[in-house]
Amino acid sequence: MPGAFSGVPGAVVDDGVLRHAGDPMREQRALVRGTAIAPRGDRRVLAVTGEDRLTWLDSITSQALAQLPTGRSTELLVLDPQGRVEHVAGVVDDGETTWLFVDADDAAGLLTFLTRMRFRLRVAPRDASDEYAIVSVTDDGMGLLRPAAPSGPAVVWRDPWPDVTEGGAAYAHPDDHPGDDWRWNDALVDAAEQDRLASLAAAGELTVAGALAVDALRVAAWRPRWRDEVDERTIPHELDWLRTAVHLDKGCYRGQETVAKVHNLGHPPRRVIALHLDGSAESLPRRGDVVLSGGAEIGRITSAARHYEDGPIALAVVKRTADTDVDLVVQTEDGDVAASATTVVPKDAGATAGVPRLPRLSRRR
Known part of the structure; x- marks a missing residue:
C-alpha cells in the first residue's frame, strides 16, 4: 500500500515513504500536539501465529515473552553469538497473533531468520505488510484513528521508550530523560482505513507528518533505531537499549553471555552521545560522517535532524573513552560543523555505575 498519501498537497514521497508534506517543522509541532498522523512507509509488520509463538520468540530473542500479557507492548532484539544486534522489533500480542513492528530494511532479514528457526514448533511467521499499513501517532493523537471504529485500531504497538521495562x-x-515526552504508537490500519485517512489528508481535513518530522522527534528523544544506530559491531549497551529490549534475568538465548558480561563488568566498547550542532551550517551531517575531538576521530554520526525547538541535532556513536566534554567537530561534505555533546551512555555504564536498576516500570500498557 505504498504511496497512498502522495495526493496530499505539498507531499514529497520517495520510494513509498512520505518525506514531508511541505513543512517538517509544522509537522513536528502537530505530532507533539496530537493533531497529525504519520504514515510509515518506512515500517513493516510481521505476524507470528501458532500455539508456541511466545515461548518460541522468548527462546531466540533478548526479551522475556513467554508470559507476555495480551495487549502489552514491548521490544526485542535478535543478537548474534557475540551479542551484536542483528534485528530489532516492537512486539505486541493480541491473544492469537504476535505482531512484530520492524524497519522496512530489516523486515526481510528478520522474517528469514524466524523462518529458519521454526524447527518443529507450532509457529508460522509471515509478512503481513500487504494486509496492513502502519500509521504512527502520539498518545494525544490516538483519537484521529478512532472515527471508523470507536475502540480504535485492532492492534497498536505502544513504544515503551524511555521507560525501564521489567x-x-x-x-x-x-x-528528566528527553524521551519522557516520546509517547509513540504504531497502529495497524487496513487498506480501507488507510484510504479514508489519505482522502481526509488530501482534502485538507487531516494533517499528516512525514519521515523528517518523525525522525527529528526520535533523535531528540535519544531513541535508537535499527536502520540508523545499528552497525555490524553494535551491542545493546552502547545505545542504552537495555531499557526496553533486554530482560537481564530471563533464560538462555543467543548472545546472552555478552549481554550479561558487559553489563556486570561495565565499559561497553562504544557509547552513544547526543549532539547539538552549529545552526549556521546549511546542511545536516549524514550517517557515517566523522566526529572529531581535539582533531582525533572518536566516532561517527548515526542520525541527524532539524528539531522544531532544538535546531540541528544528531546522535553519534563514539569510543567509550572519548573526551566529549569539549567542543567537537563533525566533518561533512560541506565542511566542518561545530558541535557540543550531551552524555547519553556514560563511560562507566553498567551494573557497577550505580544507576538504579529499575527506576520505574513501563507506564505503557
Missing part, C-alpha cells in the same frame, strides 16, 4: 536497566540517568 528486567531492564537504565544507562542514561532515569530522571
Whole structure:
C-alpha cells in the first residue's frame, strides 16, 4: 500500500515513504500536539501465529515473552553469538497473533531468520505488510484513528521508550530523560482505513507528518533505531537499549553471555552521545560522517535532524573513552560543523555505575 498519501498537497514521497508534506517543522509541532498522523512507509509488520509463538520468540530473542500479557507492548532484539544486534522489533500480542513492528530494511532479514528457526514448533511467521499499513501517532493523537471504529485500531504497538521495562536497566540517568515526552504508537490500519485517512489528508481535513518530522522527534528523544544506530559491531549497551529490549534475568538465548558480561563488568566498547550542532551550517551531517575531538576521530554520526525547538541535532556513536566534554567537530561534505555533546551512555555504564536498576516500570500498557 505504498504511496497512498502522495495526493496530499505539498507531499514529497520517495520510494513509498512520505518525506514531508511541505513543512517538517509544522509537522513536528502537530505530532507533539496530537493533531497529525504519520504514515510509515518506512515500517513493516510481521505476524507470528501458532500455539508456541511466545515461548518460541522468548527462546531466540533478548526479551522475556513467554508470559507476555495480551495487549502489552514491548521490544526485542535478535543478537548474534557475540551479542551484536542483528534485528530489532516492537512486539505486541493480541491473544492469537504476535505482531512484530520492524524497519522496512530489516523486515526481510528478520522474517528469514524466524523462518529458519521454526524447527518443529507450532509457529508460522509471515509478512503481513500487504494486509496492513502502519500509521504512527502520539498518545494525544490516538483519537484521529478512532472515527471508523470507536475502540480504535485492532492492534497498536505502544513504544515503551524511555521507560525501564521489567528486567531492564537504565544507562542514561532515569530522571528528566528527553524521551519522557516520546509517547509513540504504531497502529495497524487496513487498506480501507488507510484510504479514508489519505482522502481526509488530501482534502485538507487531516494533517499528516512525514519521515523528517518523525525522525527529528526520535533523535531528540535519544531513541535508537535499527536502520540508523545499528552497525555490524553494535551491542545493546552502547545505545542504552537495555531499557526496553533486554530482560537481564530471563533464560538462555543467543548472545546472552555478552549481554550479561558487559553489563556486570561495565565499559561497553562504544557509547552513544547526543549532539547539538552549529545552526549556521546549511546542511545536516549524514550517517557515517566523522566526529572529531581535539582533531582525533572518536566516532561517527548515526542520525541527524532539524528539531522544531532544538535546531540541528544528531546522535553519534563514539569510543567509550572519548573526551566529549569539549567542543567537537563533525566533518561533512560541506565542511566542518561545530558541535557540543550531551552524555547519553556514560563511560562507566553498567551494573557497577550505580544507576538504579529499575527506576520505574513501563507506564505503557
